[in-house]
Each structure stands twice: as structure tokens, then as C-alpha cells.
Amino acid sequence: MDLDPLTPVERALKRKRWIRFWVVLALVLAALYYLIFVNTYVVAYEDEREHFLYGSIGSEVANGLPYWVFKALPEIYKEELGPQGYRRFGLLYESPDADLPMGISRRYVSGIERVWLNCSVCHVGTWRETAGGPRQFIYGAPSNNLRLYDFIQFLRRVAIDNRFNAETVIAAINSEAVGGDLGFVEQALYRLVVVDRVREGLLAVRDQLDFLDRQHDWGPGRVDTFNPYKAIQFNFPMGPAAIDDAALNGASDYPAIWQQRPREGMQLHWDGNNTSVDERNLSAALGAGVTPVTVDRDRILRVRDWLWDLPAPPFPAAESVDPDKAARGRDLYARYCAACHGMGAEGGYGYDYDSNRYPRLGRVVPLERIDTDRGRWASYTEGFAAAQNLLYAGYPWRFSQFRKTDGYANHPLDGIWARSPYLHNGSVPTLRDLLEPSERRPAVWLRGSDVFDFEKVGYRADGDGASEDALFLYDTSVTGNSNRGHEGPAYGTTLSAAEKDALVEYMKTL
């Protein structure tokens, strides 16, 4: 080799180039590291209602699906879901061209936008006057349309379906119907990483929730609150040897969540297992898929502040309420029901939640007295309460209030017209039916219509004339579905028909 030796100036320049190279490389790596491992940011909403409907609570990080995969699934599974797509599972779109349903929030995690559930997926109700008529939304009401069981079972099937592969996913994303436009680099990312990761996640859920295959379909408007939580958060054994049929089938109706301020200190959840609003909110967030590590507590506190004083919705046909009949009903209600449930304030404005006046409001009635279906009560065990009280350990908001109780709680009945079907398992379609003894309540009926029956007060249960095929047959003889209990002289079921009608008339005003 007879290369000229470098001059001192050339040597200095070369060293400088190397230094520049290393500095640039380090910067690029740092930027990539930040983008992939550190950077998460959310789509934020200024308006409180929008935040409730679309804002993130942190569920996307551990459980979310990439935005484009979520969009592509109804295209890949067109045959199964039909043109309705996610509407089939009762997910609601605010307008026909809305991008995502209510209750689905977005967050960028590791450079990929992901979506998953927030509070409103389970806490927005609807009603309408006629089957074809326009839908009215009620924020904070039970999600009477949502078929979470079907949605989860769909995702569990996708996990093992060979149509879910990188080719079909990319093709569906880039199809005209979905309108994605993945470039070369993104396609490579989907091929190499994203699709496999999603499948792994779905497979894990498939295993953890295999007990769903042994459960009865929860149907629209209900969810098994605690069994999935046991399996996912705590790896509790869920096999037939570990859990009996009653505890396995404890699906509960979604509750209303307005007016949380006066509910602080009450024993709530259907079985009254917790007296703290904040713990109920945080625990609900776990149900939506956040984990103690990924929970976005600030954004949940924003929801909490909004729910604190969210008014109960007024009865939509207020002008049709007969004031004399309602006044007779008020007297009966004060005599029979108010000690347990509270009632409308004097003067007719708002609800009176005063537990000095109504000593049993927000307290638990033992199971043998209330005698409603025991499934939901049995699904919540002492061992599970103990495990829950260890959650968030090390944080100031660590759980401490969860208790196993001996029955079901007396809830305030504010906005009760909008909380049909009734009882914790949603087994009784209307308020008027609840005032009959259980053998005279509907034994088999159609659930899932949001057409409203203003007479009996509740959703129509006899088919709504338009969408029978799409409705769910609710059979009260199925384990967990019993409509018994809350009956006898103390609960108004022995009153005369006219007295019962008057009680219902009064309850329209709550």
C-alpha cells in the first residue's frame, strides 16, 4: 500500500466527520427510542360530554387494537357482521358518517394509534317513540343496546381465524370501504410486527376468557361485571371445579351513573360492595381494560367531575303525566318505598337523597329478604374482595373499601324511567311489571328494543314491530335470569291495580 499519509489537517477533518456521524446516529436512535417506547399521546377533547364519549382513560395501552385494525375488522368479516358492522354489537354512532362509535377512544402508543373502550360504551342509553323513529341518546344511562358478550366472542373467534393475517388485514385497510392508505414502510411494519402482536393479544384474551363459552349469553344491556375481572386481573381459576353455575352466571344490567355526588358514602354497585365513588370509578376503568400501571387517572377524574352533578334525565312525555294520579302515587310511594329508595324532594324539584330522612337508602337488604336472583351476588366473593383491596397498592388511591355483603343495595330511583329493564339482572321489562308478583311478570320476553312504552314505563318487551329478528330472547328460567324477588306487601305487589298505576305515574316524575 503506498497511499499518501494524511496531513494533520486531513486527520483533524476526518475525526470531526466521525464525531458528527456518531452524534447524528445517537440523535436518530434517541428519537426512535422516544417514538417507539416513550411517546404516548391522546386525542383530547375540550368539551366534557365529548371527553366522556370519546376521551381516553388509558385502556388502549394494554388492551387496545390499532386504529386501522379496528376499522378493518368489519370489512374482513363482512359476511358475519353485514353492512351494520359494529352496530351489530350495539355500538352507537352519533351520526351516519362518524368515524368511530361512542365509547371508543384513541391514543398513540409506540408510534401506532390504538383504540379501545372508555366509560361511555357501557353508560349511554337510547330511546325512541317508534321503531323507525329517530334515536335519542341519554348520557349516563345504561347502555341498553350494547352486546358485549357477542363482541368479545367475535374477537375471540378472530384470534384463531386464518383470515386474520397480514395480507387480508393490509388489503382491508387499503380498501375503498375502509379508506386507509398504508405506505410501504407501514405495510412492512404490519407484516413484520403489528398483525402478529394483535393476534397474540387476542389469543391471550381467548384463553383467559374461555369460561365465556360455558356462560349464557348476557344479551344486550348486560355484562358479567366480575368474572372477567377475576380472570384477567388476578388469574383466578375459572374452571367448573372452581366456580359453580350460579356464580358463573351473574350478568348484571348496566346501571345509571348520573348524580354521583349524593351517592358518595352509599353502599353501591348492585350488591353494595363499595361506598366510595372514586373506587367505583377506578374499578370500572379496570373493567374497560386499563391496568393499574396504564390507568390515566387525570382523565378519569375529569369524567368523575362531570358525573358528580350530571342531572338525571327528565321524563320525555312530562306533559302526559296525570297530576292527580301522580299525587296519589306519591302518597303510596312515601308509605311503601321511600325508606329504602328515597324520593322526589318536597316541591317537586330534584331527588331527595337524605339518608337521615330515608334511613335505608344506599344500604343493603339481605338476600333472603329481597330474594332476587342470587347469581350476581354469588359471583362476588370474599377472596375476590381481598384481591381487589390489594390493587393500586403503593398509590394513595389504593382500594380499601371493597366488601362482600349479604344482599343487594337500595339505589336512589332518580331518572328511573330511563333505567329499564329493572332489577340488577335486568329481568323485569317495565316498572308496571315490577309491581306484579313474579309469577305474573313476563317469563320470556324480547330484550334489546329501545322503543319506549310510556304507559308501563320501560322498553317494549313484546317486539317493537320492526326489528324482532335482531332482538334477544330473554328467558327468566335460565340460570342468572330469574325475575323473582322484590315482591310481597312491602314492595307494593299486593296493592290494587289502580294503586299500582298511580305508583307508576308518580315514578315517571322521579
Ligand code: HEC
Ligand atoms: C364494560 C362496561 C363498563 C365500563 C366500560 C364502565 N362501566 Fe361503570 N359499571 C358497569 C357495570 C356493569 C356496573 C355495575 C356493576 C355491578 O354492581 O355489577 C357499573 C357501575 C358503575 C358505577 C356505580 C353505579 C352504582 O350506582 O352502583 C359507577 C359510578 C360507574 N360504573 C362509573 C364508571 C366510570 C367512571 C367508567 C369509566 C372509567 C365506567 N363506569 C366504565 C359497566 C361499565
Ligand code: HEC
Ligand atoms: C326493603 C327495602 C325496599 C323496599 C321497601 C322497596 N325496595 Fe325497591 N329495591 C330494593 C332493593 C334492594 C332493590 C335491588 C334488588 C335487585 O336489583 O336485586 C330494589 C330495586 C328496585 C327497582 C329497580 C331499580 C333498578 O335500577 O333496576 C325499582 C324500580 C324499585 N326497587 C321500586 C320500588 C318501589 C316502587 C317500591 C315500593 C312499592 C320499592 N321499590 C320498595 C329495596 C326495596
